[in-house]
Amino acid sequence: MNKAEKQHIVKTEGLSIGYRSKKGSTVIAEHINISLFSGELVGLIGANGIGKSTLLRTLTKVQPKLKGSIQINEKSLKQYTNLELAKVLSLVLTEPVVSKNLTVFELVALGRQPYTNWIGNLSSKDLQIVEQAIVQINIQDLKDKMCYELSDGQLQKVMIARALAQDTDLIILDEPTTHLDMYHKAYILKLLQQLARDTNKTILFSSHEIDLAIQLCDKLIVMTPNEVVSDTPCNLISSGTFENLFPKDLIAFDEETGSFRVKK
């Protein structure tokens, strides 16, 4: 598929995010212009406390925006009901699930809730989509296990399968690689890249794995104290955006390897 045919999935214009209170509003970041297309794997990076979570919460309608516009599938985010949004946007959050006393299959099948009837019965089509999601993430061997038997890495894969079963154009993951070892960090992000290619979904995740994100993502959204930039990793490296990511006293960005080095 060439670039011209790609669909606009997320588009923000002049977006300001932050918190509104009785005393006025606290702006965390402003002038955010992002365009995400179908089939793209997009990483959201920035220092702690820069507003990554606030941006994700605003994009997922958990918290209201301050200014500007957000369009998902060329429709304003405001106009979506909860149920409509559940059919275009699925989430993988950092918070642990409340109950792990379910089989992997049951948990993945919960992703079909926006489509099932009042009591949540799975149709043959639903079952097929759930099976397909399990195969795509390659967790067939876990299917009948209880979720409390799984390791952190396995559980993260199950949660991604659940988001996949929700069958949405856009999947947003909040720090999907925390608590994982180096191998599983790479594994999960590689898996996301594969999914974006195979399913033509847009996958947006926040992460602190900057070197992995530079290697795997089609596009990065970089939040620095002065601006929010979104471009391909190559362009961002040559424009020197990563230099401004962190205070300069301790670590420096090495353009050749695409990673940060501790200053000696």
Place this chain on the structure above:
Amino acid sequence: MDYRLPKAITAIIVGSGLGISGLMMQTLFRNPLAGPFVLGITSGASLGVALITMGTSLFGSTLILLLGSKWSMVLGATFGSFLVLFTVLIVSLKVRDAMAILIIGLMFGSISAAVVSILSYFSSAAELQQYVFWGFGSLGNLTWPELSILSSIYTLGILLSVFSIKSLNSLLLGENYAKSLGLNIKRGRIIIIIATSFLAGSITAFTGPIAFVGLAIPHLTRQVFNTSNHKILLPAVFILGAIIMLICDSIAQLPSSELTLPINAITSLIGAPVVIWLLVRKRKMMF
């Protein structure tokens, strides 16, 4: 016949109704210690009954004269629990976190406990005894007309709880995930609370506060069936609750004797060891 049959039906209603409302509260509040009474239903009911039995000098005597002591107690319990629930419902529309509702329910509990203790301090021994007897709980006092009122409210509550199965299952992931699955959290929460109030409120009004069943039966069922999927849990709690309550009732009704032991004592005496045994045997709490 007119004693045994209504009593058995009452046992089924009490066991299944309290079990299901306990299950809904544990899932809603993500708390294994929650039971049907965390919303303050019992406290409200006992406050109502305390006002009727011990506050006679105020207005209870006229009520008792008009309606007879039993109906006025039912009325007191209904009115008391309705008042507390109404307040909790209004509060739950305003707060974002379900935990706040839990704590508010507990606060109402202490307020009514305080009022009850003030009332009992000033009341006569006979009035106090009447109140204490209500607190024992009883399955055997219901006549057919009373039973028909109880069972129709109960049926409504059960229907609402079946309607809540889907939201309860999505709440297993946590409120944020449930919302991302398209669930209208506030509406789902209110339906669950109304279902619980119908079930626990009507049962408490007619039989007094039956302890323990609502807390224990969901745990028992989760241990036996090894799942938290409400499509399995809800019917399973219904059946197990009914069976256990029938067993407790036959034990309370001492064989070849006119004597009936307080049902509350029996449910705890039998239920607590069973739950402990299950937890120790599996070494893991399913939730």
